[in-house]
Amino acid sequence: MAVFFRLKQFDGPLDLLLHLIGKAKIDIKDIFVSQITEQFIDAVRTAPDFDPEEASEFIAMAAMLVEIKSRALLPRPPKPEEDDPEQALIARLTAYKQLKESAETMAEFEKSALRVFGKLPEEIPLPPPTLEIDGLTLDALWQALLRVAERAPKGEEEAETMPQDIRRDCHTVEGCMKTIQKRLRAGATRFEELFEGKPNREEIVTLFIALLELLRLGKAYATQNDLLGAITLHQGRRKAVGDD
Amino acid sequence: METIEASHIIEAILFVSGDAVTVPDIALALNISEMETISAVEFLQREYESQTRGFTLRRYGDHLKLETRAEYAPYVERMLQPVQRQSLTQASLETLAVIAYRQPATKGMVEQVRGVKCDYSVQSLLNKGLIKEVGRKEALGRPILYATTDKFLEHFGISDIRELPTLP
């Protein structure tokens, strides 16, 4: 009586082979002296759900079994070859059998673990997250302030604290032009002398613009004897060379 | 079934269910009477109280529910929402120092003193709750004025802004 196996019920050709070995009640080592090879090929050929696409692994195994069988008919070489396909298959089958046993033990573990139940996390409203900030000490704050103070240009306190206030200009270009002309009328003046009396930044800028304006209008001229030497300012238009 | 065993099975059922379970449902699952169920529930409640366990068994009418013990709530919250540790950058600390000493201060004032753009550090201090907006300056563009918060005082361990070290 023919027995039909559905290939889908086996996890691959090794599984089917093990099943046949189990049914025949023989040792894995003895598969090549038994009918297992023929049974396997029969089982694959007659499987009601045989599909060459899906059964490729079974077909490959069948081909290998046939090859091993046919080799057995040939005269044996004097000593066993290094990779004897017969021994290799027996080793694979043994390893696979061990694996199946491990999987069975794990299934038992799983079965008892499925008898315990956890629970879903509770949904509880949480307060806003607490933020802890490291390094916030009065000393650190104080040091930060000192660093800022050191970097800030000196004498700018006024401007810093009231940056939005627009003050009236105390110094005008016209006023400064008059001041410079008055000084030059008294005689030639060194450039630095214009800025004596600790003028603030605004006054310096205005004085300089006024001087440039006088030079442009030809109401003053500057001389410098050496490179990077002192600049002297004179009244009136510079006389062209050879004018004397 | 003994009361003590019933009570611990009820404990398991309430634990898994999470939601409230009724006395009749439990009685049915344990195949005991409602009276026996109530006895077991009361036994469990006394046990939780005498052992100061992590949860309590509350009865809402016909419904029973396991809940965490209120005293342990702060630990539970800390577990679910751990404290986030952060540190301030040098830049943020400088911005904070300028605002602390000149408050209320505008971003423009901070930038003037520090000599760099301060959008990022101002935003970061706002996010951390160390400074807050307190109005707008009556000046061109009506810039936002910032001042330090109570959280600022808390972080520095002072009760008043006047406790900051004074300028030399």
Add this chain to the structure above:
Amino acid sequence: METIEASHIIEAILFVSGDAVTVPDIALALNISEMETISAVEFLQREYESQTRGFTLRRYGDHLKLETRAEYAPYVERMLQPVQRQSLTQASLETLAVIAYRQPATKGMVEQVRGVKCDYSVQSLLNKGLIKEVGRKEALGRPILYATTDKFLEHFGISDIRELPTLP
């Protein structure tokens, strides 16, 4: 903090979290050392056993989890109908067994032992969170290496991979 108080706060935390929580997380929330946390956990485990409470405290790798006592499963299941718990297929179990015993393992190694393609079962185990990618093997094609997860331990009710029976 005393061990007994710590243990009952841990009970509350585990109750609320439901999901597995780690020892370092708890230590941080309670502001105690990890050693003290472990002592408290062990105290709680002994208490649950000696009192035959409704649940047990299991450790899965680094994670702790409260679970119902297995003996009470019939009652709990009656309460929780319909129970939708699935066990793994034979194919998945075999693939998982190879990975569990030889981890880290490549798909090729699994296919070698099982003698069939394992793309589907590997993907399904990844989806279930029972295995994870842990790197690539320094070999031709640099195949992905897989190892088991804490969820794997939980699924099989063991605290450590070494609790699996050793291969003959």
